Amino acid sequence: MLLFKIAFRNVRRQIGGYLIYFFTVALTVSLLFSLAGLMFSKVVFAFSASFKLETALVCAFLALVLAVVSAWVLGYGCAFLLRRRKKEFGMYLTLGMKRSNIVAIFVCEMLFTFLFSLAAGLGLGMLVYQAIAAGVSAFLEADIVWADYTAGAFLLTIVLVGAIFLITAAVSAGYLRFEKIANLLKGKNTKGKTVKRPHGWLVVSIISFVVLVVSVLVVAVTAAGRPGGSDYVFTIVGGGALTLIAIIFTYVGALKSMIPYLLQNKAFAGRGTRTFTLRQLSDRIGADSVLFGVIAVLLSVVVAGGNIFLTIFGTQVAQSKIDNPYTVSVKAAYDATGQLTADLSAWMEEFGEAEAVRQYTVFEVRDPALDQYLLGSSWLLRESDYYALCEMAGEQAGDLEGGALLVCNGASLKELEETVQDAEELIGNFKWETERFSVTFEGVSPTHKCLAVFGFSYLLAVPDAVVDAVEEGRLYAAAQTLCAVNYAGGAFDEEAMDEFFRQKNEEDAYLNFPNAYGSFFNVSVAGSFLPTLRELATPWLLIVLFVTLAFALLSMAILALKSLAAVSEDRRRYKQLYLVGASAKKTIASLITQIALYFFLPFILPILMNVPVAFICMGLNDMMGGSLTNLQVVGYAVMFTAILLLFYVVYCAVTCIVARADVKRGLHTPGI
Amino acid sequence: MSEILKVTDAVKVFGSGSVATRALDGLSFSVEKGEFVAVMGPSGSGKSTLLNVISTIEPLTGGKIIVDGVPVSAIGERELADFRRDKLGFVFQDYNLLDTLTVEENIALPLNLKKVSASETKERVLRVSEALGVADQLAKFPSALSGGQRQRVACARAVIASPALILADEPTGALDSRSSKALMEQFCLMNRELGASILMVTHDAAVASYAQRVIFLRDGKIYDEIFRGDKEQKQFRHDILAVTETLGGGEEGAF
Numbered sequence: 001m002l003l004f005k006i007a008f009r010n011v012r013r014q015i016g017g018y019l020i021y022f023f024t025v026a027l028t029v030s031l032l033f034s035l036a037g038l039m040f041s042k043v044v045f046a047f048s049a050s051f052k053l054e055t056a057l058v059c060a061f062l063a064l065v066l067a068v069v070s071a072w073v074l075g076y077g078c079a080f081l082l083r084r085r086k087k088e089f090g091m092y093l094t095l096g097m098k099r100s101n102i103v104a105i106f107v108c109e110m111l112f113t114f115l116f117s118l119a120a121g122l123g124l125g126m127l128v129y130q131a132i133a134a135g136v137s138a139f140l141e142a143d144i145v146w147a148d149y150t151a152g153a154f155l156l157t158i159v160l161v162g163a164i165f166l167i168t169a170a171v172s173a174g175y176l177r178f179e180k181i182a183n184l185l186k187g188k189n190t191k192g193k194t195v196k197r198p199h200g201w202l203v204v205s206i207i208s209f210v211v212l213v214v215s216v217l218v219v220a221v222t223a224a225g226r227p228g229g230s231d232y233v234f235t236i237v238g239g240g241a242l243t244l245i246a247i248i249f250t251y252v253g254a255l256k257s258m259i260p261y262l263l264q265n266k267a268f269a270g271r272g273t274r275t276f277t278l279r280q281l282s283d284r285i286g287a288d289s290v291l292f293g294v295i296a297v298l299l300s301v302v303v304a305g306g307n308i309f310l311t312i313f314g315t316q317v318a319q320s321k322i323d324n325p326y327t328v329s330v331k332a333a334y335d336a337t338g339q340l341t342a343d344l345s346a347w348m349e350e351f352g353e354a355e356a357v358r359q360y361t362v363f364e365v366r367d368p369a370l371d372q373y374l375l376g377s378s379w380l381l382r383e384s385d386y387y388a389l390c391e392m393a394g395e396q397a398g399d400l401e402g403g404a405l406l407v408c409n410g411a412s413l414k415e416l417e418e419t420v421q422d423a424e425e426l427i428g429n430f431k432w433e434t435e436r437f438s439v440t441f442e443g444v445s446p447t448h449k450c451l452a453v454f455g456f457s458y459l460l461a462v463p464d465a466v467v468d469a470v471e472e473g474r475l476y477a478a479a480q481t482l483c484a485v486n487y488a489g490g491a492f493d494e495e496a497m498d499e500f501f502r503q504k505n506e507e508d509a510y511l512n513f514p515n516a517y518g519s520f521f522n523v524s525v526a527g528s529f530l531p532t533l534r535e536l537a538t539p540w541l542l543i544v545l546f547v548t549l550a551f552a553l554l555s556m557a558i559l560a561l562k563s564l565a566a567v568s569e570d571r572r573r574y575k576q577l578y579l580v581g582a583s584a585k586k587t588i589a590s591l592i593t594q595i596a597l598y599f600f601l602p603f604i605l606p607i608l609m610n611v612p613v614a615f616i617c618m619g620l621n622d623m624m625g626g627s628l629t630n631l632q633v634v635g636y637a638v639m640f641t642a643i644l645l646l647f648y649v650v651y652c653a654v655t656c657i658v659a660r661a662d663v664k665r666g667l668h669t670p671g672i
Numbered sequence: 673m674s675e676i677l678k679v680t681d682a683v684k685v686f687g688s689g690s691v692a693t694r695a696l697d698g699l700s701f702s703v704e705k706g707e708f709v710a711v712m713g714p715s716g717s718g719k720s721t722l723l724n725v726i727s728t729i730e731p732l733t734g735g736k737i738i739v740d741g742v743p744v745s746a747i748g749e750r751e752l753a754d755f756r757r758d759k760l761g762f763v764f765q766d767y768n769l770l771d772t773l774t775v776e777e778n779i780a781l782p783l784n785l786k787k788v789s790a791s792e793t794k795e796r797v798l799r800v801s802e803a804l805g806v807a808d809q810l811a812k813f814p815s816a817l818s819g820g821q822r823q824r825v826a827c828a829r830a831v832i833a834s835p836a837l838i839l840a841d842e843p844t845g846a847l848d849s850r851s852s853k854a855l856m857e858q859f860c861l862m863n864r865e866l867g868a869s870i871l872m873v874t875h876d877a878a879v880a881s882y883a884q885r886v887i888f889l890r891d892g893k894i895y896d897e898i899f900r901g902d903k904e905q906k907q908f909r910h911d912i913l914a915v916t917e918t919l920g921g922g923e924e925g926a927f
Binding site for chain 2: 274
């Protein structure tokens with residue numbers, strides 16, 4: 001009971017020192033709970049109804065990854081606590097306390113902190129879980145859902161966290177049980193050392209950096225090109241792997257050579273506390289250079305993976321919107337009787353009151369002299385329909401000025417611009433066609449997305465009178481019953497409409513109206529593409545989200561705990577620096593500089609990786625139709641990095657606050 | 673000679689009410705410029721507290737301390753570091769060398785903090801390290817040195833910025849007798865050749881005998897004070913031992 005009391009008092013007294021450990025455990029628990037919540041959630045799983053098994057497998061895999069990462073982080077946290085306290089435990093031993101008592105005290109302390117963190121983590125996890133569910137819904141452009149709490153999620157989290165606690169407690173107990181008293185009593189016996197062969201490491205760093213740049217360029221150029229064959233995959237995968245290896249060696253080389261060079265420059269290093277700061281960093285960073293490289297790799301993977309996912313998903317969503325400029329778009333077969341047109345109108349009304357409806361026709365003009373041979377330049381659209389369709393899509397129409405305008409959708413215009421020779425040829429065709437209709441060619445229209453849904457890349461918008469004047473026998477309706485509908489308020493059951501028209505297409509009554517696509521009519525419901533995209537994207541989104549969080553947490557927690565463990569051992573040095581004449585402000589500034597550099601050095605390359613990754617994403621975007629602007633692609637990269645950076649800054653700030661309090665207390669404590 | 677340190681009615685009280693302890697109880701003395709003074713006394717006599725209040729680590733409860741004309745209690749929190757850097761040099765029992773810095777960097781640290789140019793720093797480090805016999809150890813780290821060498825490095829660091837007063841707290845506490853003797857000779861050298869004023873706390877009569885004057889403390893007050901004058905060191909040590917016998921209740925080594 002006495003030991004229990006001592007343990008409880010110890011935790012209460014050293015709450016400041018335990019803060020970062022508590023913070024880390026609580027965050028880890030909250031992430032585990034969020035993932036467990038998603039695994040058991042019926043609501044969130046509704047996003048991936050067709051991929052339930054795949055999503056469940058993804059979640060299970062992620063839970064395993066997160067559990068391993070958590071065990072690592074919490075094990076690290078435990079080692080951090082031990083390093084802070086081992087001198088005290090050594091003292092207990094010299095006072096005659098039994099090792100079993102010390103083990104009991106430490107395990108009790110850990111248990112208190114763990115239970116407290118578990119409770120806080122579960123509380124935080126309930127919020128994080130809802131935030132993730134809401135974030136996932138918002139990202140997938142679905143209605144925000146309130147995720148359901150399940151007993152399974154609580155149970156799984158407690159079991160996982162409990163298992164991790166038992167493992168870490170057993171390892172710590174083993175250490176305390178068998179470590180020599182002398183080793184417990186003395187802090188880490190740091191021996192200053194100079195880095196051997198800094199020139200060699202500099203060469204390693206330069207070569208690795210060159211390899212890094214070349215491999216990134218190769219991957220970027222390959223990704224920007226069109227995919228083709230196994231060489232493409234091999235280059236991307238091989239180049240990516242080489243990039244990651246090069247990152248590690250760049251870090252190891254740079255970190256081992258940079259500080260010795262700075263220290264050699266006495267004019268730079270011999271100012272204020274710089275020598276002290278650099279030596280402290282040299283000591284830590286030199287030993288952790290491989291760790292820094294690995295953390296940089298993890299963060300680079302997170303940055304690259306996150307950006308590529310956002311680009312692919314964003315491209316898909318943007319492309320779907322381009323393909324569906326109206327709430328509902330219909331392309332139906334030839335309808336001489338008017339029955340199909342009447343039926344379509346009636347069905348549309350069943351789903352709501354249409355705000356705007358436009359029925360129009362795209363004409364195909366055939367030249368008898370060329371028989372059935374059609375040119376891409378032979379599609380005509382009435383000027384009145386062109387203006388009306390642009391207005392409904394909220395797009396700026398070009399001015400025909402009584403002549404003809406070459407109307408292109410977004411992707412086609414891009415193709416025109418990219419291949420000048422084709423563009424000249426195409427425009428030549430259109431000019432030739434225009435002359436046949438006796439109108440002036442007025443040029444190319446602004447980029448339009450409103451035509452994409454019907455599969456036309458290029459059209460010639462001409463005055464209505466030109467269409468009416470085409471002689472009988474040359475003019476055919478390419479798609480006779482076309483209509484674009486915008487529903488009032490945009491609110492109707494999109495999925496039900498999609499399903500309704502699917503069924504109608506299979507009814508015998510419309511067998512007389514076949515169109516070129518083999519069905520009677522094609523109905524594109526703008527909102528119906530999202531559920532499909534959601535189903536496809538949900539498992540990937542979860543992977544990106546949790547891998548990002550797990551890697552970021554792992555990196556930040558390790559850096560924070562290592563920093564604080566180092567600070568607790570370095571308090572004596574800060575006191576010495578203070579006594580020699582450095583002000584408290586300068587001493588603390590040196591500490592903050594060390595922590596900030598320690599935190600941000602591994603983050604430099606991942607941030608720089610945004611540049612080539614953004615180029616790769618631009619290439620991907622072009623490859624997938626170029627539906628996003630380059631600014632949007634860069635925006636994704638900036639947004640993703642900014643969020644990651646924000647978490648990083650918060651973690652670094654908390655670490656600095658705890659370390660500052662620790663060192664400042666030490667400056668005024670006699671005998672440290 | 674001018675006064676480099678003047679302590680007047682210094683009072684330091686730890687705790688309050690019934691548990692209050694007067695570590696310094698109206699202590700007054702002064703140290704002249706270029707003087708080497710030792711302070712002796714049993715445990716709890718106020719030796720370490722005296723060094724702490726002079727070095728501004730602990731604030732005074734009452735009285736006044738003036739170092740090189742500057743009243744310590746009048747120095748603001750911001751100027752304290754500059755005061756310690758410019759006016760004081762420290763030598764501790766456990767050396768207090770920064771183990772991550774080389775010997776050269778340790779010695780140069782006070783000059784770095786004063787933003788002295790790199791060339792001047794190099795020149796002064798060389799001069800002081802040669803004087804104290806550690807010039808051939810400059811590239812090494814403290815962990816590679818013997819105890820005596822480490823303490824000489826600590827002395828070099830204490831003296832390099834030419835402080836008004838060097839405070840030494842049991843500088844030979846971690847050294848064997850041979851190294852202690854060598855170190856004390858270095859102290860005399862610092863005092864004689866480099867003009868350093870030294871206030872050294874020690875419990876060792878042999879060590880104190882190198883000083884020009886020994887102040888004995890008991891219960892936070894001056895118990896006695898003896899001067900070496902023209903006496904031989906051996907004679908002075910006997911005088912010191914004689915005082916410590918009465919101070920410690922008649923037993924040698926009562927401290």
